[in-house]
Amino acid sequence: xxxxxxxxGQTHHAARRTDVSMAGLCREAVDRAxxxxxxxxxxxxxxxxxxxxxxxxxxxxxxxxxADALGAVGxxxxxxxxxxxxxxxxxxxxxxxxxxxxxxxxxALAWEKQSESNAMWALSINxxxxxxxxxxxxxxxxxxxxxxxxxxxxxxHVGAMVAVxxxxxxxxxxFAHLRQAEITLESVNSSMMLxxxxxxxxxxxxxxxxxxxxxxxxxxxEASARPVAWIHAxxxxxxxxxxxxxxHVNPQAGRDAAAALWQQAGITDxxxxxxAAEIYVPFSWFEPMWLENLGFAEEGQGWKLTxxxxxxxxxxxxxxxxxxxxxxxxxxASGLLRFAESAMQVMGRAGAHQVPxxxxxxxxxxxxxxxxxxxxxxxxxPRP
Amino acid sequence: xxxxxxxxxxISFDYTRSLGPTLSRFMTGLAQRRIIGSRDxxxxxxxxxxxxxxxxxxxxxxxxxxxxxxxxxxxxxxxxPIEGQPLTHPFAWALIRLDGxxxxxxxxxxxxxxxxxxxxxxxxxxWAAEPVGSIRDIACFEPLSTSETEPGGEVEPVTMVTTPIxxxxxxxxxxxxxxxxxxxxxxxxxxxxxxxxxxxxxPPRGACPTCGVPTTDEVELPDVxxxxxxxxxxVPFPGQRxxxxxxxxxxxxxxxxxxxxxxxxxxxxxxxxxxxxVQAVWKPREEWGFTPQNIDxxxxxxxxxxxxxxxASHL
Numbered sequence: 001x002x003x004x005x006x007x008x009g010q011t012h013h014a015a016r017r018t019d020v021s022m023a024g025l026c027r028e029a030v031d032r033a034x035x036x037x038x039x040x041x042x043x044x045x046x047x048x049x050x051x052x053x054x055x056x057x058x059x060x061x062x063x064x065x066x067a068d069a070l071g072a073v074g075x076x077x078x079x080x081x082x083x084x085x086x087x088x089x090x091x092x093x094x095x096x097x098x099x100x101x102x103x104x105x106x107x108a109l110a111w112e113k114q115s116e117s118n119a120m121w122a123l124s125i126n127x128x129x130x131x132x133x134x135x136x137x138x139x140x141x142x143x144x145x146x147x148x149x150x151x152x153x154x155x156x157h158v159g160a161m162v163a164v165x166x167x168x169x170x171x172x173x174x175f176a177h178l179r180q181a182e183i184t185l186e187s188v189n190s191s192m193m194l195x196x197x198x199x200x201x202x203x204x205x206x207x208x209x210x211x212x213x214x215x216x217x218x219x220x221x222e223a224s225a226r227p228v229a230w231i232h233a234x235x236x237x238x239x240x241x242x243x244x245x246x247x248h249v250n251p252q253a254g255r256d257a258a259a260a261l262w263q264q265a266g267i268t269d270x271x272x273x274x275x276a277a278e279i280y281v282p283f284s285w286f287e288p289m290w291l292e293n294l295g296f297a298e299e300g301q302g303w304k305l306t307x308x309x310x311x312x313x314x315x316x317x318x319x320x321x322x323x324x325x326x327x328x329x330x331x332x333a334s335g336l337l338r339f340a341e342s343a344m345q346v347m348g349r350a351g352a353h354q355v356p357x358x359x360x361x362x363x364x365x366x367x368x369x370x371x372x373x374x375x376x377x378x379x380x381x382p383r384p
Numbered sequence: 385x386x387x388x389x390x391x392x393x394x395i396s397f398d399y400t401r402s403l404g405p406t407l408s409r410f411m412t413g414l415a416q417r418r419i420i421g422s423r424d425x426x427x428x429x430x431x432x433x434x435x436x437x438x439x440x441x442x443x444x445x446x447x448x449x450x451x452x453x454x455x456x457x458x459x460x461x462x463x464x465p466i467e468g469q470p471l472t473h474p475f476a477w478a479l480i481r482l483d484g485x486x487x488x489x490x491x492x493x494x495x496x497x498x499x500x501x502x503x504x505x506x507x508x509x510x511w512a513a514e515p516v517g518s519i520r521d522i523a524c525f526e527p528l529s530t531s532e533t534e535p536g537g538e539v540e541p542v543t544m545v546t547t548p549i550x551x552x553x554x555x556x557x558x559x560x561x562x563x564x565x566x567x568x569x570x571x572x573x574x575x576x577x578x579x580x581x582x583x584x585x586x587p588p589r590g591a592c593p594t595c596g597v598p599t600t601d602e603v604e605l606p607d608v609x610x611x612x613x614x615x616x617x618x619v620p621f622p623g624q625r626x627x628x629x630x631x632x633x634x635x636x637x638x639x640x641x642x643x644x645x646x647x648x649x650x651x652x653x654x655x656x657x658x659x660x661x662v663q664a665v666w667k668p669r670e671e672w673g674f675t676p677q678n679i680d681x682x683x684x685x686x687x688x689x690x691x692x693x694x695x696a697s698h699l
Contacts, residue, residue, distance in 0.1 A: 027443070068438050115402070124623055128557075
């Protein structure tokens with residue numbers, strides 16, 4: 001059965017949203033999604049939520065205390081867990097409930113209130129019997145970025161180019177945490193080296209924020225007064241964090257998910273057939289890495305698209321017109337933000353960061369040690 | 385075979401909560417020795433207040449003060465309190481409906497003995513000596529007496545609370561990891577080979593993550609290897625054990641099929657390279673324990689770098 005995104009909502013993301021409680025943060029996104037989708041609370045049949053691991057906020061099973069704030073009383077409430085990719089997985093689980101014919105209208109919500117904790121600390125727990133080397137997500141991913149640069153022979157300035165593009169795109173997005181219209185290659189390259197080879201300006205911020213989408217069945221979509229985003233395909237794949245022969249630069253699970261996604265969407269040439277992509281890029285170099293993993297470029301060639309400016313708005317494949325994870329990173333919500341932003345593009349509701357005439361868009365998320373992948377393709381028209 | 389090793393793991397963090405308009409009103413009330421509830425769309429009064437209406441789902445806006453005295457609806461006895469509970473001597477957990485409220489709140493009643501507790505008994509709040517705008521301002525409840533505590537005067541609005549959380553685990557190593565740790569305590573590096581795919585895992589897993597079969601073949605590895613990739617950590621953060629800057633490297637020990645994470649010292653950080661040949665520098669034998677930290681760090685051997693192809697499939 002067909003399903004479509006009827007509407008989306010997100011918070012104004014910021015380092016510290018101390019004006020709201022966690023419930024208030026979630027409701028800011030949910031209320032906007034209900035309004036954008038033309039739905040009332042009574043229209044919602046089920047609620048699916050996702051957030052990053054509980055240690056990040058120190059709230060054990062937040063879905064328990066949030067049940068009434070999320071209007072879930074008397075309805076099914078499910079929580080999805082897949083680390084950083086959880087926002088994407090949450091959107092896919094919600095869409096599957098509709099596509100399977102179980103529900104007509106499902107609310108998907110993902111959030112993170114990072115200011116209540118310290119993600120670097122939460123990601124660097126040192127258990128006994130191990131080397132105490134943990135240094136957060138940057139410490140984990142920086143060696144794999146170094147390996148990509150070595151394998152592809154990419155010039156050093158490509159990472160900084162991604163940072164400049166995404167931060168400037170973020171300046172067009174009123175909801176973005178970082179809005180830096182004045183950023184330059186020089187300023188990125190003079191920012192502090194945090195986890196060599198990753199500089200401060202090439203790193204995602206730590207944000208408070210939430211994102212919600214309302215997914216409806218074909219009848220709800222056809223009854224909508226405003227354009228909807230038809231869900232053409234979804235895919236999720238998983239692999240272990242560490243195993244002998246794991247390719248951290250170009251993980252098998254990501255390649256497999258992308259291959260399944262393009263096949264399901266009837267796409268044979270993603271670079272020409274996708275008009276906009278919201279890809280999970282928490283560190284700038286992940287743009288070329290994921291362009292290859294997703295099949296937009298041959299292995300080792302992704303950086304050439306970035307360097308040629310093809311991933312800017314106006315290029316062959318605008319990547320992260322919203323500014324992406326490099327501008328707003330409420331971890332649990334970041335994946336659903338990618339999915340929602342891709343829907344906004346094909347619904348024509350992306351405002352100043354709208355890619356002109358976007359007909360088909362990709363939303364993508366990854367999580368854990370590059371081991372969970374979730375992605376969808378949405379279109380302005382139903383898949384023929 | 386040695387019993388699996390175990391060791392304590394303590395995790396703690398002071399989480400900082402922003403309260404938003406409704407809970408801020410409640411906490412500010414507590415700082416004044418007042419209890420604020422919320423009235424929902426059906427007229428029921430919730431104390432503590434709820435942020436969103438259970439029927440209409442709109443944000444609560446109708447706040448009412450309820451009494452600091454109330455009635456026990458039901459209770460149970462806590463004969464041996466545990467750390468962190470409101471009282472250190474035996475007490476009752478009770479659902480207490482405050483006068484003026486329609487919903488009960490869970491709290492402790494300091495009744496002295498279980499025989500002093502009854503359903504329907506009247507109780508009152510015992511306030512903390514110095515209320516600060518925290519749920520702990522209600523120290524506990526006690527049987528109703530004639531002495532009342534006067535509410536305090538105006539206070540600054542309370543918008544944040546700090547929630548310290550501490551978790552205590554006993555972390556246990558697997559039998560295979562225990563053998564590896566005993567090996568390290570003797571200055572040996574013990575790995576295991578998968579009988580099916582022949583890949584050598586360090587530390588040993590007990591099962592091959594690719595083939596899913598038990599790994600039983602033990603392999604002793606040399607303490608020399610190749611840096612496959614690395615990062616230089618310059619950023620300080622809470623709980624960090626090694627002072628930055630330091631080089632966190634993936635070291636592929638000769639004969640292993642998966643890198644072993646460790647520190648590289650013995651040369652400037654900017655001279656560490658992918659492919660660099662390195663050797664373990666062990667701490668003095670009297671400092672050895674059951675830990676990879678018996679290896680203080682790896683140092684460059686000075687040998688020519690390994691060819692990229694030799695470690696390309698281990699990135």
